[in-house]
Amino acid sequence: MYVEINYISAERFWGRDQPFPSGVHISTNVNIVGVESRAEKLVVPFVVTIGYTPSVAQINIKGQALISGTSEELEKIHGSYKDKKAPPAILLQSITNTSLIEATIVSRSLNIPPPIPLPGIPPTQKPDKERPSYVG
Secondary structure, three states: OEEEEEEEEEEEOOOOOOOOOOOOEEEEEEEEOOOEEEOOEEEEEEEEEEEEEOOOEEEEEEEEEEEEOOHHHHHHHHHHHHOOOOOOHHHHHHHHHHHHHHHHHHHHHHOOOOOOOOOOOOOOOOOOOOOOOOOO
């Protein structure tokens, strides 16, 4: 499977001189637009929208996933799409991973929070009272 990006659009709505509001929520929406058979492959066009709430920015990404495999595997994926069943998890994961990497780079250029959660440092806990040590 290969995922290619054909279009990226990003806009910052919040002024650069204004501090960002606290508690910005980021949502990612992946839409499969269709499934087409081409030369022993499936072409799966998609649109990914990353929205920020409150509305401080938006990122839109369009592209296509190219899937190769046996004719039986490709027919199964194509049939599932026609029957309006959920796409394979590996397809959604590949599209999401590729799109989030590109969106993270764009978010840095716009100086907006990245669309992926960054690891946080857990707060240190202060002991309530000193505990005796049993190590001798």
